[in-house]
Amino acid sequence: MSIRHGLLALLERGQMYGYQLRAAFEESTGSTWPLNIGQVYTTLSRLERDGLVRSLPESASGQRPYEITDAGRADLALWFATPISRTDRPRDELAIKLALALTTPGVDVRSVVQTQRTATMRALQELTRLKYSSDNPDDLPWRLVLDAMVFHAEAEVRWLDHCESSLVRHRPPAAGPTPLSEAVGHSGEEARR
Amino acid sequence: MSIRHGLLALLERGQMYGYQLRAAFEESTGSTWPLNIGQVYTTLSRLERDGLVRSLPESASGQRPYEITDAGRADLALWFATPISRTDRPRDELAIKLALALTTPGVDVRSVVQTQRTATMRALQELTRLKYSSDNPDDLPWRLVLDAMVFHAEAEVRWLDHCESSLVRHRPPAAGPTPLSEAVGHSGEEARR
DNA sequence: CGGAGTATGCATACCTGGTATGCGGACCGC
DNA sequence: GCGGTCCGCATACCAGGTATGCATACTCCG
Numbered sequence: 001m002s003i004r005h006g007l008l009a010l011l012e013r014g015q016m017y018g019y020q021l022r023a024a025f026e027e028s029t030g031s032t033w034p035l036n037i038g039q040v041y042t043t044l045s046r047l048e049r050d051g052l053v054r055s056l057p058e059s060a061s062g063q064r065p066y067e068i069t070d071a072g073r074a075d076l077a078l079w080f081a082t083p084i085s086r087t088d089r090p091r092d093e094l095a096i097k098l099a100l101a102l103t104t105p106g107v108d109v110r111s112v113v114q115t116q117r118t119a120t121m122r123a124l125q126e127l128t129r130l131k132y133s134s135d136n137p138d139d140l141p142w143r144l145v146l147d148a149m150v151f152h153a154e155a156e157v158r159w160l161d162h163c164e165s166s167l168v169r170h171r172p173p174a175a176g177p178t179p180l181s182e183a184v185g186h187s188g189e190e191a192r193r
Numbered sequence: 194m195s196i197r198h199g200l201l202a203l204l205e206r207g208q209m210y211g212y213q214l215r216a217a218f219e220e221s222t223g224s225t226w227p228l229n230i231g232q233v234y235t236t237l238s239r240l241e242r243d244g245l246v247r248s249l250p251e252s253a254s255g256q257r258p259y260e261i262t263d264a265g266r267a268d269l270a271l272w273f274a275t276p277i278s279r280t281d282r283p284r285d286e287l288a289i290k291l292a293l294a295l296t297t298p299g300v301d302v303r304s305v306v307q308t309q310r311t312a313t314m315r316a317l318q319e320l321t322r323l324k325y326s327s328d329n330p331d332d333l334p335w336r337l338v339l340d341a342m343v344f345h346a347e348a349e350v351r352w353l354d355h356c357e358s359s360l361v362r363h364r365p366p367a368a369g370p371t372p373l374s375e376a377v378g379h380s381g382e383e384a385r386r
Numbered sequence: 387c388g389g390a391g392t393a394t395g396c397a398t399a400c401c402t403g404g405t406a407t408g409c410g411g412a413c414c415g416c
Numbered sequence: 417g418c419g420g421t422c423c424g425c426a427t428a429c430c431a432g433g434t435a436t437g438c439a440t441a442c443t444c445c446g
Contacts, residue, residue, distance in 0.1 A: 002286045003403080009293040019424055029292050033284045036404055041426065043403085062411070063424065080294060080305050083312030086342070090283040091226045093195045095341040099222045099334035100202040101273060112273050119276030140363050141292035148288040148352050149279070155348035159341050170333050196432080212395060232433055234396065239431085255395065255440075 003035065003043050005079045008052060008072050015056065017063040018044065030142030032149075047072070094156070098163060109167060117160045124153045196228065196236050198272045201245060201265050208249065210256040211237065223335030225342075240265070287349070291356060302360060310353045317346045 003025075010016060010024045018040045025035045044066055047053035052072035056065045068076070094116065101107045127150050131143070196218075203209060203217045211233050218228050237259055240246040245265035249258045261269070287309065294300045320343050324336070 002284055002289055006289060006293055009297045012297050012299070017424080018426095028296055029289055033289070036406095037425080038406085038427085039404055046402090061424090076297075080290070080297075080300055081308065083309045084287050084290070085312060086316045086346075089286075091195055092338075092341055092345075093282075094277050095338045096195055096199060096222055096226070097273070097277070099338050100199055102334045102337075103221055104202045104205050104269075104273075106205070107273055115274065116276045119278060123279040140359065141295045144295075144356055144359060145285075145288045145292050147355055148285055151348040151352040151355070152285070152345065153279075155344040159344040162340055162344070163337055166333065166337065210395080229432095229434055230395085231397080231435080235432080257396080 003039060004047065005076060007040070007043055007047065008068060008076045008079075011053060011066060011068040012073065012076060015065040015067045017059075017065045019063075021066075028141055029145045030139065032142075032145055109171070110164070113160050113163050113167070117157060117164075120153055120156050120160070124150065124157070127153065196232060197240065198269060200233070200236055200240065201261060201269045201272075204246060204259060204261040205266065205269060208258040208260045210252075210258045212256075214259075221334055222338045223332065225335075225338055302364070303357070306353050306356050306360070310350060310357075313346055313349050313353070317343065317350070320346065 006025055007021055010021055010028075013024075016024065018037065021044075022035050022037055022040050026033070044053065044055075048055055048066070052069060052075050053066050054069050056067060058064050098109070098112065101109045101112050127146060131146050131150070199218055200214055203214055203221075206217075209217065211230065214237075215228050215230055215233050219226070237246065237248075241248055241259070245262060245268050246259050247262050249260060251257050291302070291305065294302045294305050320339060324339050324343070
């Protein structure tokens with residue numbers, strides 16, 4: 001429900017139409033998360049259906065602007081006043097992956113951890129590069145979004161190291177080959193049955 | 194695509210049918226993320242459509258077990274060998290919310306930050322309580338999943354504090370009332386147009 | 387025994403977020 | 417004026433996910 005409230009917040013600034021909304025949304029987070037234009041229209045029509053937004057007559061140039069209603073303002077205020085709870089966050093794909101790797105036969109968990117760690121470190125470097133090569137150091141929202149990603153990436157690296165040491169403590173280092181990894185590259189042989 | 198590969202990994206252990214798969218999936222992460230039964234069946238049929246899985250004839254008691262194919266094994270190995278990149282993660286709803294709060298008129302950003310911080314700290318306490326009141330200290334996958342959530346929550350608190358101090362540096366403390374917050378509770382007055 | 391209640395395996399309908407594509411008008415260059 | 421291309425907008429469709437329906441089978445009684 002992030003986009004729904006995001007559009008509402010933008011409309012709180014004043015009337016806007018579809019493309020303006022997309023541009024404003026992407027700009028407000030420094031184009032970190034792109035927003036599909038089709039999604040904007042479907043979300044707008046749902047917002048109108050729910051009475052949180054009202055569509056205005058088309059302008060001369062054909063754009064259909066929307067404005068927020070009082071009900072929409074109330075919903076928006078409620079959103080800002082309500083913390084995001086742990087239960088309504090998306091699944092942590094990395095955690096699931098590692099948990100499954102631990103119980104799947106033939107998987108070298110250590111190399112999964114190391115591969116991920118390398119990738120995350122690379123992302124972290126890219127983020128700090130972005131942070132300091134910025135040409136708009138006064139864009140506070142964008143800087144905070146970037147910081148959020150840095151903090152998350154750092155936590156992920158710490159967690160991966162923690163996994164590594166837990167593995168050393170609880171699992172004997174593997175001796176034999178890792179059967180599953182040999183299956184890569186033979187895809188499709190069975191699929192065409 | 195997390196569930197897709199999750200089910201594949203479970204089938205790598207051996208043949209299983211729908212309910213077994215759901216139970217195994219939930220158990221492997223300590224029932225942290227529930228999995229809907231309907232999702233299991235739709236995902237299984239898509240996996241079969243894509244040749245990664247093969248359905249076996251119904252057993253006498255009516256269950257239809259599935260087994261992984263060689264193509265499925267290859268796909269699974271590829272998944273384990275490929276790190277999760279920053280770009281295919283879901284949107285960070287909290288970061289978006291705060292970025293929007295900064296540019297939405299009439300929003301008290303400080304109170305948004307504080308409300309979230311309180312909620313996250315509470316979640317953190319709950320997590321540590323869970324961690325130490327565990328009756329199965331040898332369940333390594335579950336412990337690591339729990340640790341992942343702890344690390345994320347800690348990073349979130351740090352980030353919120355960072356936002357707080359950035360706000361103090363860059364924004365003068367608000368003086369007037371916060372108009373938007375007064376709209377709460379009047380929802381619907383305009384909706385019935 | 388028989389019938390109500392309940393758990394289980396399975397299937398379907400539907401909602402939501404998202405991408406790809408179609409379409410008409412405005413603004414070019416020539 | 418005419419073809420191209422960009423823009424604002426809309427539609428169709430797909431995938432992931434939840435809620436719900438629906439049989440069968442099992443249990444627990446009177």
